[in-house]
Amino acid sequence: MAIExxxxxxxxxxxxxxxxxxxxxxxxxLETIAQQADVDTREVDHLLSFLETYIQNHxxxxxACMLKRRCPVAQKNRSEHVAFKAFLTRNVxxxxxxGYSQQWAQQLFEKLENWLSNHICRVDVKLRDxxxxxxxxxxxxxx
Numbered sequence: 001m002a003i004e005x006x007x008x009x010x011x012x013x014x015x016x017x018x019x020x021x022x023x024x025x026x027x028x029x030l031e032t033i034a035q036q037a038d039v040d041t042r043e044v045d046h047l048l049s050f051l052e053t054y055i056q057n058h059x060x061x062x063x064a065c066m067l068k069r070r071c072p073v074a075q076k077n078r079s080e081h082v083a084f085k086a087f088l089t090r091n092v093x094x095x096x097x098x099g100y101s102q103q104w105a106q107q108l109f110e111k112l113e114n115w116l117s118n119h120i121c122r123v124d125v126k127l128r129d130x131x132x133x134x135x136x137x138x139x140x141x142x143x
Contacts, residue, residue: 002028003113009120011127013065019058020120026051027112034105041100048092055088062124069130077123084115 005021029047033039059081066074091108098104 002031003116009117009125011120011124012131013127016058016062016065016124016127019054019061020116020124023051023054023058023116026054027109027116030105030112031109034102034109037102039100039102039105044095044100044105048095052088052092055085059085065127065132066130069127069132071126071130073123073126080119080123084119087111087115 003024005024009020010017011020026047033044033047063074063078063081065071066077071077091104091111095104
């Protein structure tokens, strides 16, 4: 079943929320692929390449936001990102070594779906409590 973006996943950072939604869309493409009997492995290659790059960039941005906003779960966030990148790397290597299988794709989707919803709901949403400080309020105080 496709993973759906829900309002309770929102971090109130439009850039991060859009990135999360994009990752969900690509996770759902993986699910669609896993349901097909005949798969074009170039599509799988493209999807994995995208996920590796996109997640790397997303994690970097999100971690910087958490540090900048002094979010108390910043280190936990980073640790979970490191573990997830290792998980994804292992799965990509397994695919490259063993080739595509429907079972591999289904398991990867299930783990990805689980991790995304659990991580976002437990960790990323903490950004809501630590909004970015605007310079408008600080410049008004200086007048």
